[in-house]
Amino acid sequence: MELYGITQELVQSLEALFERAASVTVAAHSHPDGDALGSVSGLVSYLRERRGKDAVAVLPDSPASTVSFIVPNSVPLLCFDTDPEACLERIAESDLVVLLDANGFSRTEGLQEAFEASPVPKVLIDHHVGPDRNRFQVVFSTEDVSSASELLYYILLRLKGIDGDAHNLPIDAANALLTGMTTDTNNFANSVYPATFEMASQLLDAGVERDEILSRLYNNYRENRVRVMGYLQSEAMRITPEGLAYIIATRDILDRFGVNEGETEGLVNIPLSIDRVRMSILLKQDKGHFRVSIRSKKKTSAREAAEKYFNGGGHENASGGKLWYPGDIDTPEDAAAYLEKVSREFLK
Ligand SMILES: [Mn+2]
Structure with a gap:
């Protein structure tokens, strides 16, 4: 059995889509939580730094101040609540769409129509029940994983430029992915699998500053x-x-x-x-x-x-x-x- 259903066939299909795409729009659900922001940031960072793509994060709502730090400065972000026109323009211009941490475009609220009208190929990477498979060319979906961030982490390990070694991730991506997983597991309290600890271990070894992440997540409230x-x-x-x-x-x-x-x-x-x-x-x-x-x-x-x-x-x-x-x-x-x-x- 392939870990989390990440088969060679799916990885190759995704690789082919990334290879062909020049501008990629990466989205997640409305009222984005840590996992949505972490997975989106991780993928945009990888596509920009390791694949030279024009990748941009597009979200239905601006991140709350408690989790906005998860999106690093190196990740361009457009939000529908503050800049609807730029979001719609961006979606119309992109040649690939990836949706993370949501089981379909209905979870993107104000952006749903634009995504569904867009004729370009679409990829889903998610851990909720009931993925809306018909809308996507490539679907990575399992409920038996801690978070979208963890699922994405193990997909990225199989892609060009990372080649199975977390040290090859841009540090911004590594930080974002560990943060997303940490929030969705409530700091390793629920939905934790053997591979979840392995991911954490590999990311720590690759230079992620977990203490800094925990302090920004849990010791930084008003x-x-x-x-x-x-x-x-x-x-x-x-x-x-x-x-x-x-x-x-x-x-x-x-x-x-x-x-x-x-x-x-x-x-x-x-x-x-x-x-x-x-x-x-x-x-x-x-x-x-x-x-x-x-x-x-x-x-x-x-x-x-x-x-x-x-x-x-x-x-x-x-x-x-x-x-x-x-x-x-x-x-x-x-x-x-x-x-x-x-x-x-x-x-x-
Ligand atoms: Mn999640």
């Missing part, structure tokens, strides 16, 4: 973030008799603490540390909907809950979605009752 996390845990968290912990972060609370995009990252994991909690749900109020994050312990499927109740999906124990109002519920005030119902039905 005070507001720590205070709102404490408040939401002590005042807003509810636990149902069936073992659902939920937190509703209303606009009012988020504004009161001056919370920025990305600053509640990680909060949804915390209630899972309580013995009787089987699933944890965080609702964050947005315009007309709540953004939903779900985590579950083994034997409870966060993915199923996301699909069934929150217009979403994801991994078995880590998923997300949206709760619309009006629509799924009439008003934002009905969210708690909806979650209580989900608990009774889904965890009975």
Whole structure:
């Protein structure tokens, strides 16, 4: 068995596409997290530094300030929220598109139409369920890997210019890939495979500064973030008799603490540390909907809950979605009752 399904045939098809392409657009999902930014940066850096390609990262949203450091200065980045025209122009001009850390273009929101209209070959490198295979010429997809960053790492090792040795990666790519894997595994706490440690080991040997990465990821928050996390845990968290912990972060609370995009990252994991909690749900109020994050312990499927109740999906124990109002519920005030119902039905 080839590691993570990276067959020689797939590698050759990808190699052929890279060989022919002059300008490559590399994209990921909306509200990009560390893995999205790490994998996109890693690939753009490789294509520019080792293949001499005009490669550019194009994202639906600008990175949150907590993770924006992952994109190095050497990686050109266009964001649809701040510069829609440049993004669309870039997509129209490129002759190859690579989508990372997303199972299809629907996850690129505002950019979806442009990607789907583009006639050029497309490549998917992802670790979510249900890859939209029909849209892509080459698909690397497995759920049994820590992150898109790790999957990409093992693909890059097989490509020209790297030749199986992590020392041949541009240092910017090496740093970005280790960072992406670190965030998606919650610093080696979940979805870790033997090859995940091997990747980390090889990248450390190749000169990645892990201490620096950890300090930028975990010791670099604003005070507001720590205070709102404490408040939401002590005042807003509810636990149902069936073992659902939920937190509703209303606009009012988020504004009161001056919370920025990305600053509640990680909060949804915390209630899972309580013995009787089987699933944890965080609702964050947005315009007309709540953004939903779900985590579950083994034997409870966060993915199923996301699909069934929150217009979403994801991994078995880590998923997300949206709760619309009006629509799924009439008003934002009905969210708690909806979650209580989900608990009774889904965890009975
Ligand atoms: Mn990911």
